[in-house]
Amino acid sequence: TYGLEKPQGYSVSFHYNPHVEYHHFGSSHPMKPWRLTLTKQLVLAYGLEYTMQLYEPRPATKEELALFHDREYLDFLSGVTPQNAKPDDPAYLSFGFGGESNDCPVFDGLWNYVSIYSGASMHAADNLINNQSDIAINWSGGLHHAKKNLASGFCYINDIVLAIQHLLTRHQRVLYIDIDVHHGDGVEAAFESTDRVFTMSFHKFGIDRNGYPFFPGTGNINEMGPTDPANRGKGHSLNIPIDDGIDDEQYEWLFGTITDQVIAKYNPNAIVLQSGADSLGGDRLGRFNLNIKAHGSCVEKVKSYNRPLLLIGGGGYTPRNVARTWCHETAVCVGAQLHDDLPTHIPYIQAFQGAENGGGILYPNLHNTKRHDNLNSREHLQKLVEQALENLRYLEG
Numbered sequence: 001t002y003g004l005e006k007p008q009g010y011s012v013s014f015h016y017n018p019h020v021e022y023h024h025f026g027s028s029h030p031m032k033p034w035r036l037t038l039t040k041q042l043v044l045a046y047g048l049e050y051t052m053q054l055y056e057p058r059p060a061t062k063e064e065l066a067l068f069h070d071r072e073y074l075d076f077l078s079g080v081t082p083q084n085a086k087p088d089d090p091a092y093l094s095f096g097f098g099g100e101s102n103d104c105p106v107f108d109g110l111w112n113y114v115s116i117y118s119g120a121s122m123h124a125a126d127n128l129i130n131n132q133s134d135i136a137i138n139w140s141g142g143l144h145h146a147k148k149n150l151a152s153g154f155c156y157i158n159d160i161v162l163a164i165q166h167l168l169t170r171h172q173r174v175l176y177i178d179i180d181v182h183h184g185d186g187v188e189a190a191f192e193s194t195d196r197v198f199t200m201s202f203h204k205f206g207i208d209r210n211g212y213p214f215f216p217g218t219g220n221i222n223e224m225g226p227t228d229p230a231n232r233g234k235g236h237s238l239n240i241p242i243d244d245g246i247d248d249e250q251y252e253w254l255f256g257t258i259t260d261q262v263i264a265k266y267n268p269n270a271i272v273l274q275s276g277a278d279s280l281g282g283d284r285l286g287r288f289n290l291n292i293k294a295h296g297s298c299v300e301k302v303k304s305y306n307r308p309l310l311l312i313g314g315g316g317y318t319p320r321n322v323a324r325t326w327c328h329e330t331a332v333c334v335g336a337q338l339h340d341d342l343p344t345h346i347p348y349i350q351a352f353q354g355a356e357n358g359g360g361i362l363y364p365n366l367h368n369t370k371r372h373d374n375l376n377s378r379e380h381l382q383k384l385v386e387q388a389l390e391n392l393r394y395l396e397g
């Protein structure tokens with residue numbers, strides 16, 4: 001059979017519908033879909049499109065979204081426009097729209113936007129199921145806060161849940177890993193009653209000086225899913241609460257130590273990695289001090305487990321760093337190393353010539369943008385790992 005074997009290296013597919021870029025949440029809203037334009041420009045500038053299969057997936061249909069979401073919610077979401085929205089309508093508020101913070105505004109093309117990013121995650125999962133690729137990437141997805149009948153934290157449709165459900169049609173056990181700075185609460189909640197999905201999230205957790213918990217306020221170390229021993233999902237969630245300012249070395253150690261154990265104990269048949277870029281240093285909403293290569297080392301680590309891998313985006317609110325990170329992580333998937341400077345001139349190049357670099361454009365030192373003191377002591381992280389490994393004993397029977 002050796003003649004038919006693939007050369008070493010992974011078959012990677014990139015699922016991207018460019019129409020997603022043109023949607024706007026509104027002026028000064030932190031979520032900016034045009035960060036995906038920047039990402040694509042970098043990916044193309046480095047020639048990575050020649051190393052992957054490229055797909056332009058169609059938008060998901062309402063039927064497909066109804067595999068997780070409630071009909072009434074979808075009917076509302078598909079019908080609401082900035083023109084017909086009634087902010088004091090009880091339905092509007094109960095579905096998570098508007099409110100004081102306006103995290104989830106109603107904007108032009110909202111339904112189009114959510115169907116596009118969801119269609120891309122479902123198509124990526126489909127590719128893995130059909131063995132068309134070893135790693136499938138959708139940087140426009142990863143909207144982990146959405147619930148079946150509720151928009152939350154910039155997320156309207158939970159494309160991750162839909163993709164995992166699709167993977168479950170072929171794979172017995174799916175591991176979900178979430179390195180966005182926020183807790184992946186929507187994915188955790190969706191699978192709390194099954195042992196076929198193990199969800200794990202690393203995130204900032206704690207109360208701020210102003211008395212507000214860091215969004216969404218859940219995900220402490222003792223939250224492991226249902227406690228009822230009759231519930232199949234018991235112990236199938238792992239939360240790693242982290243304080244401000246964690247650095248590269250600490251995060252890589254935490255991630256590597258804990259994830260290795262989860263793989264050993266759960267032995268998943270497929271992995272979904274939400275690679276939210278708001279865990280980088282200098283993020284507008286985040287609190288951590290990670291550099292791009294430390295963030296990317298999580299992707300490298302997960303890739304090394306050699307399971308079908310769905311890699312998706314998520315948060316990330318300093319667009320040039322989001323683009324750098326996701327370009328770097330695309331390169332990690334295909335096994336390419338990128339130069340810090342580009343041989344050719346690219347559109348939007350000014351965006352990458354920010355204050356933080358010293359010459360190159362791709363790997364600035366984000367520690368220089370330090371705004372958060374490191375509140376994570378060595379001793380505390382040691383205890384956290386011990387507690388996490390203790391939590392995993394649920395998996396032993």
Ligand code: VJV
Nearest residue numbers: 027028029030100101102103153154180182215314315316
């Ligand atoms: O913290 C919150 C919401 C509150 C309610 C209102 N009080 C005053 C403060 C707390 C609960 N929401 C977070 C949501 C973060 C979502 C992260 C999403 C992801 O990365 O995990 C996945 C994609 C929050 N933090 C910052 C903001 N909202 C924020 C929202 C805005 C804004 C500025 C900051 C909305 C509109 C505008 N500016 C114009």
Ligand code: CA
Nearest residue numbers: 178180182202
């Ligand atoms: Ca997370």
Ligand code: ZN
Nearest residue numbers: 180182278315
């Ligand atoms: Zn986030």
